Amino acid sequence: MSCRRIQAEVLESAPAAADTFRLRLRAPDVAREARPGQFVMLGPIDHGALDPFLPRPFSIHRAGPDGDLELLYALVGRVTRDMARLAPGRRVGLLGPQGTGFSAAGTGELWLVAGGLGVAPLVFLAEREAPRRKVRLFYGVRSADRAVPLLRLQEAGVAIDLATDDGSAGSPGTVAQRIEAAGPPPAGAVIAACGPWKMLRAIHSLAARWDTPLELSLETRMACGMGACLGCAIQLAVGRRRVCLDGPVFDGREVFG
Ligand SMILES: Cc1cc2nc3c(=O)[nH]c(=O)nc-3n(C[C@H](O)[C@H](O)[C@H](O)COP(=O)(O)OP(=O)(O)OC[C@H]3O[C@@H](n4cnc5c(N)ncnc54)[C@H](O)[C@@H]3O)c2cc1C
Ligand code: FES
Structure with missing residues (x-):
């Protein structure tokens, strides 16, 4: 590669x-x-x-x-x-x-959790994985007008659960509340999430409670994007990491411990 x-x-x-x-x-x-x-x-x-x-x-x-x-x-x-x-x-x-991609290992159910623009990489993952396993996307946005239409994913058989903060579409409340209500995922499932830090922390807590493997895609400000400037380095539970080179996808335990 x-x-x-x-x-x-x-x-x-x-x-x-x-x-x-x-x-x-x-x-x-x-x-x-x-x-x-x-x-x-x-x-x-x-x-x-x-x-x-x-x-x-x-x-x-x-x-x-x-x-x-x-x-x-x-x-x-x-x-x-x-x-x-x-x-x-x-x-x-x-x-x-x-950067690193999602491994989304195994063939069990894949649960995706997107907060706002965090849906961007998860659509690519859902499209690649849907032909070989069951995929569910939990998608949280502030209001209905901020939800990106996901017709192609639905046609590919991906089940989409929308949550809006203001209740204007889907379930009212946060996407973390929505996935908590749907859980726990079946044995063999894995979770992949991308979105605001607060959401990632909530999903990590749920995945730990359910003993479900979790991958998180992180965002930081970047300058070079290729490991040279340390501009994207952040402190994770396992130490300081460059998001551009060591990530942006990390195991949930690397991020929160
Ligand atoms: C690995 C990675 C993947 C990303 N993928 C996407 C994506 O798919 N879609 C998308 O819309 N954005 C994504 N982003 C964020 C995107 O890079 C920024 O929104 C973009 O650089 C803003 O550029 P700008 O010149 O328009 O805004 P700027 O003028 O540079 O910034 C405008 C405002 O946004 C804030 N901001 C800019 N970048 C970030 C950031 N990374 N985190 C938090 N706040 C920020 C600034 O502090 C400022 O307040 C990603 C970031 C990373 C690190
Ligand atoms: S952006 Fe320069 S090291 Fe990551």
């Missing part, structure tokens, strides 16, 4: 939910190598440009056999706003695929 630095062609940039966009890129070399849970560093926008000076990390949301690569992202700052305005035919720098 190798990481590449390429210029990817923009195929489409379209809204996916409130303040959320989907970017489809032509990147066959990266798409072919990508595993669920890995990410790319995006930037600069346009060949030869220096902007953004620091590329930004995004989980791989989909990587098709056709060579297309999709990112799903929230509009939070300057670069993500620039990305939302990208017209087809423009080119963006990409470095990837980077």
Whole structure:
């Protein structure tokens, strides 16, 4: 497996939910190598440009056999706003695929827990695993308008449990409350989660109580995205780790003990 630095062609940039966009890129070399849970560093926008000076990390949301690569992202700052305005035919720098992926070992049920944009890498994992095992996705968002439509996952047989903080769709409450009500998972199941730190901690407590293996995908600010600057280093239960190189996917016990 190798990481590449390429210029990817923009195929489409379209809204996916409130303040959320989907970017489809032509990147066959990266798409072919990508595993669920890995990410790319995006930037600069346009060949030869220096902007953004620091590329930004995004989980791989989909990587098709056709060579297309999709990112799903929230509009939070300057670069993500620039990305939302990208017209087809423009080119963006990409470095990837980077980092560890999910192992999601075994053939038992796979329970996925997504908080907000944490759904981005879990859709890729669900699509890869659904043909060979039962997959359930617990998906929490603040309100119905922030939920990304997941028709392709439903068609692939993935059971989706939506939870909204304001009760405007699905079950009212947090996604941690939703999965707790559904649990415990059957013997042989594994859980993979991505989302805010508070949610990850709650899922870790549940997985420990149920004695179910857990993988967590973490987010930090990043600079180089390739292990050189230590900008992404965080203190985990097992010590200091670089999220870009040692992660972003970690065993739940490595993170919380
Ligand atoms: C491994 C990894 C995977 C990621 N995958 C996705 C993804 O699939 N979709 C997605 O929307 N975002 C993802 N992110 C976060 C994404 O990298 C940032 O949202 C992006 O860099 C923001 O760039 P910007 O220039 O628009 O915002 P900036 O102007 O750089 O920042 C705007 C605001 O967002 C905050 N912020 C920026 N990055 C982060 C972060 N990593 N954690 C917490 N706060 C942050 C800043 O503090 C600031 O308040 C991922 C991050 C990592 C490390
Ligand atoms: S971002 Fe530079 S070491 Fe991880």
